[in-house]
Amino acid sequence: MLTMGKAITRRRAVAVLTATLLATGMAACGNSDTGEQPADDGKLTLGFSQVGAESGWRTANTNSIKESAKEANIELKFDDAQGKQENQITAIRNYIQQKVDVIAFSPVVESGWDTVLKEAKDAGIPVILTDRSVDSADKSLYKTFIGSDFVKEGKLSGEWLVNETKTATGPVNIVELQGTTGSAPANDRKKGFGEAIKANPNLKIIASQTGEFTRAGGKAVMEQFLKANPKIDVLFAHNDDMGLGALEAITAAGKVPGKDIKIITIDAVKDGMQALADGKFNFIAECSPLLGPQLMDLVKKVKAGETIPQRIETQETTFTPEQAKAALPTRKY
Ligand code: AHR
Numbered sequence: 600m601l602t603m604g605k606a607i608t609r610r611r612a613v614a615v616l617t618a619t620l621l622a623t624g625m626a627a628c629g630n631s632d633t634g635e636q637p638a639d640d641g642k643l644t645l646g647f648s649q650v651g652a653e654s655g656w657r658t659a660n661t662n663s664i665k666e667s668a669k670e671a672n673i674e675l676k677f678d679d680a681q682g683k684q685e686n687q688i689t690a691i692r693n694y695i696q697q698k699v700d701v702i703a704f705s706p707v708v709e710s711g712w713d714t715v716l717k718e719a720k721d722a723g724i725p726v727i728l729t730d731r732s733v734d735s736a737d738k739s740l741y742k743t744f745i746g747s748d749f750v751k752e753g754k755l756s757g758e759w760l761v762n763e764t765k766t767a768t769g770p771v772n773i774v775e776l777q778g779t780t781g782s783a784p785a786n787d788r789k790k791g792f793g794e795a796i797k798a799n800p801n802l803k804i805i806a807s808q809t810g811e812f813t814r815a816g817g818k819a820v821m822e823q824f825l826k827a828n829p830k831i832d833v834l835f836a837h838n839d840d841m842g843l844g845a846l847e848a849i850t851a852a853g854k855v856p857g858k859d860i861k862i863i864t865i866d867a868v869k870d871g872m873q874a875l876a877d878g879k880f881n882f883i884a885e886c887s888p889l890l891g892p893q894l895m896d897l898v899k900k901v902k903a904g905e906t907i908p909q910r911i912e913t914q915e916t917t918f919t920p921e922q923a924k925a926a927l928p929t930r931k932y
Contacts, residue, residue, distance in 0.1 A: 644674045645898050646694030648704035650731075651682040653779075653812045654840040655868040659932035660705070660730065660888035667891030673898060682779070682811075684708055688715050695722045701898045705730040705746075708781035716740035725901045729890050731783040738909060742901050745893055745911040749787030752884040755917050756788070756835060756863045757795025759882045760802065763861070767801045771832045774824045775807035776817050776845060778837040784886075785809070788837045788865060805831075810841040817841030821848035836864045839871025839883065846879055857881055867918055869930050875923035883923070885915040888932060 645668060649661055661677075668675035676699060680686035684707050694702045695718055702724055706712060712733040719726050720740055728744040735741075764771050773796070778785035789807070796802040806824050810816035817836060824831060825848060834849075836842035842864035849856045856862055856879045864871055867885040874880045893911065900907050918926065 642672060642674050643701065643898060643902055644676065644697075644699040645895075646676045646678075646690070646697065646699040646702045648678045648680055648687045648690040648694075648702075650687075650705050650707045651679055653682060654838055654866070655870055655932075656838060656840070656866045656886065656888045657812075659868060660890060663889045663891035663932075664729075664894065665891075667895045670892075671895035671899070673895055680707060682707055684711060691715050691719065695719055695724060698722075699724065700902050701725050701727060703727040703729050703894060703898070706733050706783070707731075707779065709734045709783050709786065710781065713737065713740065727894065727897055727901065729894055730888075743897060743907050743909055743911055745890060745897065745913070747784075747886045747913045747915060749784045749886075750791040752784075752865050752886055752915070753788035753791025753793075754795045755791075755884045756865065756882065757792040758798075759917070760833060760835075760861075760863060761796060761798045763881075764799060764802060767799070769801065771799075771802050772805045772828065772830050773802060773833040773835055774821075774828065774831050775804050776810040776820055776834065776836040776841040777807060778809065778812045778841075780809045782812075784865075785837055792835055804835075810836070810844065812838050812840060814840045814844035817844030818848050819844075821845035822852075825849070825852045825854075831860055833861045833863065836862065838886075839864045839866040839868050839874075839880075842880060843870055843874060846874065867923075867930075868932055869927070872918065872923045872927050872930055875918060875920050876927055878920055881920070883918045885917060887913050887915055 647664060650657060652658060678690035687704060687707060691702055702719055713735050716726060716735060726741040728741050730746045732744045777789060805828055808820050810820045834845055836845060842862055846856045849860055854860055862880045863882045864880055865884045865886050867883045871883055875883050897907055
């Protein structure tokens with residue numbers, strides 16, 4: 600039998616225990632000290648459809664997006680479309696069904712997006728284009744496009760060549776390795792380069808074909824170019840990876856890359872920068888893949904109903920061999 604005093608002590612002990620359990624339970628649901636929210640309470644969800652894994656640039660871009668989502672406490676649903684537009688459309692439709700907060704994607708090609716973009720708009724899900732744009736006339740189908748100016752990259756490459764060949768007295772034969780057919784970077788880089796080289800009538804593109812933005816593609820197409828054309832003075836490759844593949848073909852054909860054939864590429868990923876520093880490439884126009892932090896920032900702003908610019912252009916530069924040597928030690932990708 601309990602005495603009165605013992606009963607009061609026991610009631611107090613139970614009260615203390617209950618308070619402790621409640622406090623522990625609350626801490627498990629959220630950390631009020633750090634202001635952290637519980638895992639799926641108020642956490643934004645981003646559905647991202649990536650082009651594929653065709654190049655060093657793409658790998659760096661994927662890493663940037665995954666790391667930034669983690670840092671921004673955004674739940675990322677990520678899909679690799681393996682270079683196929685139909686896979687991207689399927690992924691976007693899945694994200695609509697899952698009612699994600701925001702959809703972002705890097706379109707493998709420029710055309711054919713209106714229907715699925717309209718589906719997202721009708722479902723009230725904002726879309727952000729990253730890296731590559733679409734040719735939709737209705738700009739209300741997406742909130743913004745964040746990425747490089749590909750025409751400018753082609754133009755800067757062409758202008759470098761015009762300057763480099765200004766004393767040439769005869770024809771300068773150029774071969775061009777294009778990116779994926781129908782993609783914005785392939786269309787725009789070709790356009791910018793073509794416009795710039797008009798300044799020197801000696802500059803002639805004698806062959807132009809897609810190498811799909813891959814090393815293997817660059818190597819295979821360069822082998823054909825070398826077989827079909829006895830005099831090639833310049834290679835313009837729409838990305839570093841194709842240029843790196845072409846290096847193998849040029850060397851195997853007994854020519855010296857960077858000397859017998861001048862090489863211009865775009866991206867400035869580490870491997871490309873190393874080839875430039877080694878004198879195997881001659882010029883690179885930069886295209887930055889580090890779009891993740893800006894994208895996460897935009898996701899938050901769009902969801903908060905803030906007005907954002909329709910176009911956000913990535914700031915980039917160009918590199919000569921000397922500049923590549925200086926930049927390599929701190930290059931992030
Ligand atoms: O869209 C960006 C381009 O796609 C990069 O230049 C290329 O390397 C990538 O595959």
